[in-house]
Amino acid sequence: MSRTRDVKAITTVYVCTNMRIGGNSCANQKSKAVLKALQVRADARASAGGAVVAVRPSVCMGYCEEGPNVKIMGGELLHNVREDDVERVLDAAETVTRD
Numbered sequence: 001m002s003r004t005r006d007v008k009a010i011t012t013v014y015v016c017t018n019m020r021i022g023g024n025s026c027a028n029q030k031s032k033a034v035l036k037a038l039q040v041r042a043d044a045r046a047s048a049g050g051a052v053v054a055v056r057p058s059v060c061m062g063y064c065e066e067g068p069n070v071k072i073m074g075g076e077l078l079h080n081v082r083e084d085d086v087e088r089v090l091d092a093a094e095t096v097t098r099d
């Protein structure tokens with residue numbers, strides 16, 4: 001069983017996976033690949049003793065031309081996120097603390 005399901009996450013990272021018809025959207029800029037990569041690496045980092053970060057899909061964030069968009073709850077809204085950015089996103093998420 002995944003550790004991220006057993007332990008309360010310090011924060012949640014949302015990845016827009018919205019597909020818009022007739023315009024740019026996160027889904028047609030490979031956001032689902034970013035979501036999957038974030039989920040895999042977040043789970044691996046938590047299993048290795050790192051902070052627990054939940055990663056979830058999201059509806060449109062209103063920045064469709066700048067996707068994929070990723071929101072770290074309590075932290076940054078990131079644009080043009082690529083699979084190569086996954087470690088940087090998770091590093092930023094781990095700095096967020098709950099109130």
Ligand code: FES
Nearest residue numbers: 016026061063064
């Ligand atoms: S489709 Fe992702 S922000 Fe609108």
